Amino acid sequence: MNADVKKIVEAVEGSQELFKHSLPMIASENVTSPLVRQVLSSDLGHRYAEGQVGHRFYQGCSFVDVIEGKAVELAKDLFKAPHVNVQPISGVNCNIAAFFALADPGDKLVALAVPSGGHISHAKFSAAGIRGLKVYTHPFDNATMNIDTDLMIKNIRKVKPKVVMFGASLFLFPHPVKEAREVCDEVGASIIYDGAHVLGLIAGGEFQDPLREGVDVLTGSTHKTFPGPQGGIIMCQKKYADLIDEAVFPGTVSNFHLHHKAGLAITLAEMKKYGKAYARQIVKNSQALGAYMDELGFNVLCKDQGYTKSHQIAVDVSKIGGGSVLAKKLEQANIITNKNLFPWDHVNGTDDPSGLRLGTQELTRIGMKEREMREVAKLIKRVAIDKEKPEKVKKDVVQLKSQYQTVQYCFDGEGAYEFLLGRDR
Numbered sequence: 001m002n003a004d005v006k007k008i009v010e011a012v013e014g015s016q017e018l019f020k021h022s023l024p025m026i027a028s029e030n031v032t033s034p035l036v037r038q039v040l041s042s043d044l045g046h047r048y049a050e051g052q053v054g055h056r057f058y059q060g061c062s063f064v065d066v067i068e069g070k071a072v073e074l075a076k077d078l079f080k081a082p083h084v085n086v087q088p089i090s091g092v093n094c095n096i097a098a099f100f101a102l103a104d105p106g107d108k109l110v111a112l113a114v115p116s117g118g119h120i121s122h123a124k125f126s127a128a129g130i131r132g133l134k135v136y137t138h139p140f141d142n143a144t145m146n147i148d149t150d151l152m153i154k155n156i157r158k159v160k161p162k163v164v165m166f167g168a169s170l171f172l173f174p175h176p177v178k179e180a181r182e183v184c185d186e187v188g189a190s191i192i193y194d195g196a197h198v199l200g201l202i203a204g205g206e207f208q209d210p211l212r213e214g215v216d217v218l219t220g221s222t223h224k225t226f227p228g229p230q231g232g233i234i235m236c237q238k239k240y241a242d243l244i245d246e247a248v249f250p251g252t253v254s255n256f257h258l259h260h261k262a263g264l265a266i267t268l269a270e271m272k273k274y275g276k277a278y279a280r281q282i283v284k285n286s287q288a289l290g291a292y293m294d295e296l297g298f299n300v301l302c303k304d305q306g307y308t309k310s311h312q313i314a315v316d317v318s319k320i321g322g323g324s325v326l327a328k329k330l331e332q333a334n335i336i337t338n339k340n341l342f343p344w345d346h347v348n349g350t351d352d353p354s355g356l357r358l359g360t361q362e363l364t365r366i367g368m369k370e371r372e373m374r375e376v377a378k379l380i381k382r383v384a385i386d387k388e389k390p391e392k393v394k395k396d397v398v399q400l401k402s403q404y405q406t407v408q409y410c411f412d413g414e415g416a417y418e419f420l421l422g423r424d425r
Contacts, residue, residue, distance in 0.1 A: 013419060020405070020417035021398045022334040023376060027197060027312045027359030028169075030227040031366065031417070033270060033410035036263040040229055044259035050249065067262045074268035078203050078275070081211060081218070081235035086264060087248050087256035088232030091196040091221035092121045096130060097234065098217045099163070101247035102190045105132030107162035110155065110189075112147070115341045116140040117170035119194060136161065142343045145302050145314065149176040153183045160187045166215070167194025170340055170357055172301070172308045174208035181214030190216045190240075198310055199233075200225030200361065203271045204279020207310060216240055222260075225282060225311050225361045227409070228267030229260040266411075274409035281369060282311045285360040288370040289313055292377035297385055301342075301355075311361040316342065318354040320384055326356060332390035333383050334397045335376075366404040366416050375400055 001009070024031075032040070049064040050057040053072075056065075068086060075084040088094040103109065109128050112118030116138070121127035124135040136159045139151035147166075156164060164184055166175040177193065184191055193210040199220035201207035210218050217236040222228040236244050249256075271278070290307030294300045299316040300307055307313050317326050323339030330337050340357035363372070379397055382388040407416045 016417060016419040018334070019336070021401055022336050023379070023397055023401060024336045024362045025358045025360070025376075026336055026338055027357050027361070028221070028224050029359075030223055030225070030362050031407060032223075032227060032229055032263060032267065033407050033412055034414040034418070035410070035412045036229060036266050039262040039266065040259050042259055042262070044262055045257075047258050048255045049258055050254055052245070052249070064258055064261075067258070067265055071261055071265035071268060074265060074272060075233060075235065078268055078272050079211065079218070079235055082238040083236050083241040083244070085234045085236075085244055085248050086231075086261055087253050088219075088234060089253060089257050089260070090230070090232050091119075091194070091219060092127055092232075093252055094196075094219035094221075094232040094234050095119075095121045095192070095194060096127045097244065097247040097252045098192050098219055099127060099131040099133060100251055101240065101243040102192065102217065103131060103133055103162045107133055108136060108159055109133040109163045109165060110136045110138060110159055110161045111165035112140065112168055113137040113343075114169075115345050116343045117145070117168035119167070119169040119196065122165055122194065133163070140343055144173070144305065145170075145343075146173050147176055149179050152176060152180060156180065156183045156187060156189065161189050163192055164189050165192045165194065166210070167192075167196065167198075167219075169197065170312065170314060170342075171197045171310055172312055172314060173305065174309065177208065177210055177213040177215055184214075192217045192219065194219050196221035197224050197312070200227060200271065200275065201279045201282065201310060204275040204277075206276075206279035206283050211235065211237070217244065222264050222267070224359075225279070226267070226271065227278075227361070227365055229263035231257065231260045231264055233264070270410045273411075278364065278409040282361050282364045283309060284370060285364050285368065285373050286311055286313055289358065289360060289373040289377055292374045293380065296377055296381045298377075298381070311359050311364075313358050313360075314340065314342070315356045315358065316354050317356050317384065323353040323355050324351060326384050329383050329390050330380065333379070333393040334401075335380060335383065335393075363404075365408060367406065367408045368404055372400070372404075 111122035139148040193215040290313040301314040340355040
């Protein structure tokens with residue numbers, strides 16, 4: 001084998017082995033089922049299919065039409081969505097397309113600030129800026145880690161935006177969509193809901209139902225709490241269908257990664273059958289993890305609200321090392337987390353933020369429940385509070401993880417971290 005290729009393959013295998021023996025708690029990740037991984041490695045990954053079902057710009061797309069058509073059908077059913085577009089290749093791509101469909105350069109957008117949990121694509125230096133939008137921020141209540149509803153209504157009346165955006169990257173509790181609908185109608189604003197993080201919870205009926213609460217466009221990633229391949233999806237009210245479709249193709253997408261859409265279609269079928277149980281267990285695990293960590297001496301935010309209603313908990317670790325330092329130490333123990341800005345952090349303080357953001361969706365996907373969350377909390381405490389050497393804790397992490405190597409909530413529950421290439425080369 002070529003030396004460069006060998007080095008690359010070894011790095012791929014190394015990453016595979018790392019996560020096989022780790023506790024993956026990055027809130028924006030998940031594992032797909034073995035069946036999804038099989039279609040991801042199919043010939044579809046080599047092909048192109050510009051255009052819509054039945055109206056392609058290339059020949060040879062009859063089977064792609066079946067796949068995309070089935071994905072749309074399943075998504076409409078699962079989310080009770082009037083219109084669905086599965087062609088976006090990421091959540092950010094979805095947001096860009098939504099901005100292009102619903103707003104013009106110079107229009108006003110109200111969204112969460114990044115330190116308050118807003119995703120970077122909502123900010124003026126990212127996707128919103130690409131569309132030339134003037135960005136205003138939602139009033140935020142640090143105590144409840146949510147948008148201040150009364151001040152939000154006043155702010156919308158004052159700003160008179162073209163678009164009001166909900167959804168977040170740090171996303172503990174449902175956003176006040178119902179409360180915003182009337183005032184948005186009053187000022188002529190559309191509502192976009194970025195459901196990237198909580199899409200699987202929405203599918204399972206465990207968070208909120210944006211399309212029934214008054215949202216015009218629901219965007220999402222398909223690989224966070226929704227356990228599919230990396231990609232995006234847009235759902236909208238019927239009156240926005242043509243605008244969204246045109247903003248996706250030819251506006252922001254050419255070929256739409258056909259192998260990923262086949263995987264998405266399978267995951268939609270999995271979530272239709274198993275999504276309620278999966279989403280319910282994610283929330284139970286998150287709340288249990290928050291309670292156990294609180295008992296062990298961590299400053300877990302929003303205790304009086306039950307810590308969370310999503311897959312995430314937020315932990316202020318500013319007094320025990322800070323988010324950056326602790327995330328690195330935990331990684332040495334094979335506990336994979338991420339540092340996170342909190343509202344009281346400076347937006348430029350990403351090198352040393354106050355928080356850790358912990359997600360339970362992948363641990364849930366491989367079969368862990370509340371009992372295991374207690375063990376996870378203890379392992380984190382040993383590194384963060386007890387200051388044990390990470391290498392020592394790592395041995396117990398590997399032992400715990402060895403018992404959870406099978407994907408659950410799917411049609412073919414087999415190995416979660418198997419790699420097709422063998423070592424005998």
